[in-house]
Amino acid sequence: KTDVMREGFCFYSEDMESKFISRRRLYMQLKSAIAANNVIALYQPIVDANTGSLKAVEALMRIREQDDSLISPIEFIPLAEETRLIIPLGERMIQLAFEQLKRWCDDGLNIRMCLNISPIQFFDPHFVPFLLKAIDEYHINPKMVELEVTESLMLDSLQQVIRDMEQLREMGISISIDDFGTGFSCLSYLKELPVDVLKIDKSFVAQLSIEKPDEILVKTITTLAQSMGLKSVAEGVESLDQARRLKELGVSYLQGYYFSRPVMANEVRGSYDL
Ligand code: C2E
Ligand code: CA
Ligand code: CA
Ligand code: CA
Numbered sequence: 001k002t003d004v005m006r007e008g009f010c011f012y013s014e015d016m017e018s019k020f021i022s023r024r025r026l027y028m029q030l031k032s033a034i035a036a037n038n039v040i041a042l043y044q045p046i047v048d049a050n051t052g053s054l055k056a057v058e059a060l061m062r063i064r065e066q067d068d069s070l071i072s073p074i075e076f077i078p079l080a081e082e083t084r085l086i087i088p089l090g091e092r093m094i095q096l097a098f099e100q101l102k103r104w105c106d107d108g109l110n111i112r113m114c115l116n117i118s119p120i121q122f123f124d125p126h127f128v129p130f131l132l133k134a135i136d137e138y139h140i141n142p143k144m145v146e147l148e149v150t151e152s153l154m155l156d157s158l159q160q161v162i163r164d165m166e167q168l169r170e171m172g173i174s175i176s177i178d179d180f181g182t183g184f185s186c187l188s189y190l191k192e193l194p195v196d197v198l199k200i201d202k203s204f205v206a207q208l209s210i211e212k213p214d215e216i217l218v219k220t221i222t223t224l225a226q227s228m229g230l231k232s233v234a235e236g237v238e239s240l241d242q243a244r245r246l247k248e249l250g251v252s253y254l255q256g257y258y259f260s261r262p263v264m265a266n267e268v269r270g271s272y273d274l
Contacts, residue, residue: 026079029071030063034088038064041096042262045272046114046233046255049247052274056112056146058255059097060262061089081120090121091130098138100265105144109270114146116178119153128164132171142172148199149175151183162192169194176233181221190228198225200251202236208245215249222250243274 033039043057062070080086094115101113121127135142147168153161165175176197181204200221207214218234225232234246237256246254259272 023079026076027083027085029065030076030080030083030085030089033063034085034092039089039092039096040064040070041093041100041265043100043265043268044255044262045260045268046112046253047259047272047274049234049243049251049254049274051271052259053271054109054111054269055253056114057268058114058148058262059093059116061093061116077118081118084120086118086120087124087126090118094131094134095138098134098140101140101144102138103265105141110144112144112146112174114148114176116148119150122149122153122161122164123157128167131168131173135171143174145172146174146176146197148178150178151180151189154183154189154193158189158192162194165194181217187224190224195230197231197233200232200234202234202256205234205236205242205246205256206238208242215245218246218251219249225252226250240274247274 040062041059042062043059045054046056046058047053048055061073063076064070077086080089097113097115101111104111117127134140135145169175174196175194176199177195178199179201180198182201198221200218204214204217204221208218222232224230231252232250233253233255234251235255237243237246237254237258239258242256243254243258260267260269
């Protein structure tokens with residue numbers, strides 16, 4: 001019996017130890033990725049629901065490993081937020097995305113750049129100055145920049161968030177609410193926030209035409225967006241059927257594997273089949 005218990009205990013602590021080591025390893029990996037230019041931006045097209053023409057791209061972060069494989073943000077964003085490394089990582093993404101946006105703009109391609117901003121980064125006092133400086137340095141038209149934030153941002157210091165958003169908005173930067181509908185938050189914040197776009201979460205899109213309630217939800221969100229003068233984007237569009245249905249439901253823009261996975265900048269096309 002003692003043996004079993006001892007083994008049990010050993011197993012447990014080894015497990016904790018390996019968890020600690022892998023977190024430690026990931027932390028070091030993130031830190032060195034920032035220094036060694038191994039933060040990568042992939043871009044996923046966002047298309048006009050009526051024409052399929054390219055309207056914007058969403059920049060999605062990856063970490064390049066020694067063997068050139070890419071680590072997904074699902075694996076590192078939680079740790080990056082806990083350790084606040086998300087701030088330098090996010091700053092690097094802003095630089096990469098603006099560099100690319102400048103290149104596209106010089107080539108005559110007028111598309112918007114959507115950037116995911118973690119609440120940790122948004123609340124960092126250096127965030128707004130950093131962004132404005134980068135806009136200046138890379139000669140970016142602020143009208144081409146859209147920041148994706150989640151409803152969790154609205155949970156605290158709403159007044160400060162409103163002030164920051166208004167400042168960004170005055171410069172011409174757009175704000176979108178990512179994963180809209182999953183946050184269980186009170187919708188009244190929409191009245192107060194200077195928001196431009198609602199991004200319908202992919203969980204609602206996945207169930208379209210399978211489950212009636214999701215269709216009603218998507219319809220309700222697009223109607224809400226329209227009546228408040230906002231645009232709507234559906235993410236996670238994986239089939240032509242979904243694309244057509246979303247268009248019928250009044251969604252303005254579409255994004256998903258049906259059009260393209262997140263890809264390297266040179267693989268982004270000017271228009272997509274619809
Ligand atoms: P998100 O902002 O909701 O981004 C959309 C995610 O859905 C992306 O995953 C994208 O690759 C995936 N996706 C796109 N189309 C489809 C589809 O048709 N089907 C399915 N099943 N998935 C699709 P990804 O790139 O792994 O990013 C995951 C999350 O990590 C993002 O979710 C975002 O919350 C976060 N993230 C990514 N890049 C950044 C970044 O630069 N900064 C911050 N703070 N967070 C980021
Ligand atoms: Ca997003
Ligand atoms: Ca999303
Ligand atoms: Ca998400």
